[in-house]
Amino acid sequence: MMVKTLTNINRKNKLTQNNPIWLFFSSVKLSVFLLLTLAGVSVFGTFIPQEQSFEFYRQTFGELWGTIIPLIGLDDCYHSTWYRLLMGLLCLNIIVCSVERLQATWRIIFPKDKTIAGLSRFRKDDRISFNTKNSMDHVRDIE
Numbered sequence: 001m002m003v004k005t006l007t008n009i010n011r012k013n014k015l016t017q018n019n020p021i022w023l024f025f026s027s028v029k030l031s032v033f034l035l036l037t038l039a040g041v042s043v044f045g046t047f048i049p050q051e052q053s054f055e056f057y058r059q060t061f062g063e064l065w066g067t068i069i070p071l072i073g074l075d076d077c078y079h080s081t082w083y084r085l086l087m088g089l090l091c092l093n094i095i096v097c098s099v100e101r102l103q104a105t106w107r108i109i110f111p112k113d114k115t116i117a118g119l120s121r122f123r124k125d126d127r128i129s130f131n132t133k134n135s136m137d138h139v140r141d142i143e
Contacts, residue, residue: 025096034090041086045077 024030048069049056057075058066073080 022096022100025093026100027093028097031090031093031097034086034093038083038086038090041077041083044074045083048074048077050078051076 049060052075054066054070057069060066061069069075073082077083
């Protein structure tokens, strides 16, 4: 039973390690990049007045920038296709990262053996043992 489980785990790891799309979306670097990009775009969306006329942008920001802002969708930044695409990529990235790390998290939360993992750090040299014929009440009273 245990061999089959380990075989299935290894098979899953081999499939995900060789898949470049899975590796791309499970990257934490991608998460950081998407978050920083969304933060930067949101700053532009905050400072540039939204849903104004084409002429307003040309008068306010000049000929060049007044043409570029509506062209790339910064005039309605939060409803543009590329902003929604960035949000969708971030959601997909978070889901893939969560699935990738679920197995390790599951093992930590629900261990198969009920031993306390932290006790293994204590060596036998640090422990004191003694034998007594007295009861525990008598040993407690000695202190």
